[in-house]
Amino acid sequence: MRKILLVEPAYRNKFPPLGLMKLSTYHKLRGDYISFEKGLNPAKKNQQWDIIYISTLFTFYWKATIKTIDYYLNSVKDKSNIVVGGITATLLGDELEMEFPGITVKRGLLNKRGDIDCANGIIIDELIPDYSLLDDIDYEYSLKDSYIAYATKGCPRRCKFCAVHRIEPDFIHYLPLKKQVICVDEIYGKKQDLILMDNNALASDKFEVIIADILDLGFERGAKLNGRKRIVDFNQGLDMRYVTDKKMQLLARTAIEPLRIAFDDISMQQQYEDTITCASKYGLLELSNYVLYNYKDTPEDFYQRLRVNVLLNEKLGTKIYSFPMKYIPLNAKDRTFVGRHWNKRIIRGIQCVLLATRGLISPKRPFFEAAFGKSYEEFLKIVYMPDEYIIYRRNHENNGAFEWRKTYSQLTSNQMNQFLEIISDNKIEEKDVVRQKSKRLKTILSHYIESKR
Ligand code: SF4
Known part of the structure; x- marks a missing residue:
């Protein structure tokens, strides 16, 4: 032994x-x-x-x-x-x-x-994963009460920002899903939900078989276990480029929730809207959207992608929750990477908004606009603010943030350029304030020092 x-x-x-x-x-x-x-x-x-x-x-x-x-x-x-x-x-x-x-x-x-x-x-x-292992430690994995399985492996695409083709180089169209779940049942007892880790299940030529397996396993739409709703989650998201009417209809027969779709590039807006429209046609209204940013996109197209979701919700009655995902190169040893069209202040500003909303971007327009602004210009005005003014916006609304906004709107275009240059690396120090000749610049920059105190 x-x-x-x-x-x-x-x-x-x-x-x-x-x-x-x-x-x-x-x-x-x-x-x-x-x-x-x-x-x-x-x-x-x-x-x-x-x-x-x-x-x-x-x-x-x-x-x-x-x-x-x-x-x-x-x-x-x-x-x-x-x-x-x-x-x-x-x-x-x-x-x-x-x-x-x-x-x-x-x-x-x-x-x-x-x-x-x-x-x-x-x-x-x-082999069947040993679920009993998780009882050995104090740490709670939130998806503990789920079958975690694969119906496919790999992905036929090779998106440059994604490591799947290096980790799972061959696309396997079908793995015996039922066997994986039934074996877990026999050894560890029934689990509530089914989490599928497939990278691109829609690309499978056995997609109908996969859906049939999911239904046979008791994960049809409306399914319950112990009085609680059961959920199927294609956790890595579905690739809209493989969506067809028929596949969406099949997905809608299962207990899928939410339906996760990535919207990585604004150039795919039409296809994205068609996909969401198709989902809503089959009653799939709970959606989740991975929004890649800090890659080749611009802050403006990031904002627009979030806004598209809010507008679709109004039009279709869907509830799309956006999940911004910051791009980090595949070999980066920390999370400090800044994309070509981005800067540290904007990235930090987005993180502060997400902190304020506990990571959740509301599908409803009033909440979205309160958090991210009604327009791209307003969005920038929010993310440029000092961290504390964004995270604790209510506390600062009538004093610090109000003063900051007032000065911001008074900056001449020349002052604005200087201001943006100084804040872009998100390291504003006392000396940056002192050396300014313009009073307005001094005033607005001093907020970054004062608000930390
Ligand atoms: S489609 Fe998805 S899983 Fe496949 S390579 Fe692109 S990002 Fe990765």
């Missing part, structure tokens, strides 16, 4: 770590002892383990990932028994090997025989 430690670094994650859960199943089949940890635990660090598996997520969690590997490095006899897998391991594997010579980095999926323990015939990726 070997002693196996499974570790997920301490970053926040609502999804249970499927890879580690499948490794747990594998090692339990082999009769090994398993322990699971979220982050750093001195009691576990001080033991000796035969193998320590460390999962990784986005590359911008680089610091937390490195810290975790470093922490457990001496808890195995041989460094090769530290096995690191997952997204960062795939995208920045060489750098991990340079940072920690001798560790084992597993790139891509564990979908070949002998990926672990070379000589055996088990494919880890096909």
